[in-house]
Amino acid sequence: MSPGDGNDDDLYGGTGQTRTRLPEGGPGDGYGDGRRPARSSSRSLITVVGVVVLLIAAIAFANRGDESSSGSGDGKKPGASATAPTGTKAVASGFAHDKQGAQSAAANYAVALVSADILKPDRRTEIVRQLFVADKVAGLEAKFDKAYSTDFLSRLGLDTNGNAPAGQTYVSRTVPVGTKTTAYSDGTATAEVWCTGAFGTAGESTKNPVTNDWFTMTLKLRWTDGDWKVESFSQKDGPSPVNGDNKISSADEIAKAVEQYGGFTYAR
Template sequence: MSPGDGNDDDLYGGTGQTRTRLPDGGQGDVYGGAARRPARSSSRSLITVVGVVVLLIAAIAFANRGDSSSNDADAKKPDTSPTAPTGTKPVTSGFAHDKQGAQSAAANYAVALVSADILKPDRRTEIVRQLFVPDKVAGLEAKFDKAYSTDFLSRLGLDTNGNAPAGQTYVSRTVPVGTKTTAYSDGTATAEVWCTGAFGTAGESTKNPVTNDWFTMTLKLRWTDGDWKVESFSQKDGPSPVNGDNKISSADEIAKAVEQYGGFTYAR
């Protein structure tokens, strides 16, 4: 079940990510009780609504922290945007009316549903209205507003607008690794998106450090008004590879990376 199915329980309960749900304040984790992803909760207390309804519309507005220091006094700060390093927003609608188009739509929508934007009231409304079939919009807007309450945002260390405190950067970036369709007809499709990503808050005093996660999103799509739109979605953990022996970067390095490297939307 998922928010699109009209069951409030799907936002809060379940075992992993193939259920779309939001955090339960009573759950805790090794990172101080804050979730890594805005939209799901699991035994590790990950908070994503998939959230990640973080994905989070193919337009992901991250709270970035500027840094004027440079080894080259004449170096120009790179031009970036939340969705494309070039600053030009990629096409995120008008997907082909076939299996490949459904997979492309699902990959793009996964990024938007688990993005930092889903925590921002104004952007959340835009995301829901752009991604979902019209008859699901009103119910989902109410559910997401309830799920991403002031209290929830506070537990993540964010203000009522979904922004991190000065000197910190909230990160929620999802990277589709692969897609497949598990059901398809002329008017409907079900697509799974295997994802990884970086989720948390970069900053010296954060209780929710940026960590990596692996999950699979299942999106049920409907062909509506000449495009694929989401009818419902859910998440589950994994498949997760063995963690590599990677050097852990500082919070400042993570914050700078978010600022300097624009996020992507995807096409198959």
């Protein structure tokens, strides 16, 4: 999702992929008994690539547009909001006005931008208004709404409110693995967030099983009203480690894990 951030082929794999992150335009890696080989089969790989392409396309579309970045004044930093492991608050605030604060903001925002909530119209509006600089909000709300259309959601097996069918659980959990700043000034910063996560739908009849993914998000931030806010963002695949020979869990185990383990919203 990034307007004019350089090489779009690098950011979106040349396919217009998008992350909220579902494993691919169709189904991703399937569940099954036994252990998955260290390398996926060609069929599984094609399936996973499909879902990732679909989601990255929506984010790329939503983030397309004007991308001028200008520094804002200093302003007082609001007190940091409390965050709970339940994920009740999708995004933290009150980040320090330095490189580490920019990295922390980027890590939190990456989690929110690639969450299941971004597919829910009401929550999406709240997230966009909290994350982005004020002059980008109106345009991005319209672009996100168009990107995550009813047709798009139906292809993911979700209803118009972004919910999975009864008996299934839609999963989009992003985990920041590391961050770095590639540019920094008093009013602007560019931070990269290396992420992994679990994406897909857990359920016995799902066509889009939960799979793992690795990607890097680049967020251009602006210091405004005493906090770091997003100017624009983009993403690219990897770096990805070799797949481990892990025993694949059942759809029920994945769904229960999502319910029992709250997602984190604050990092670094």
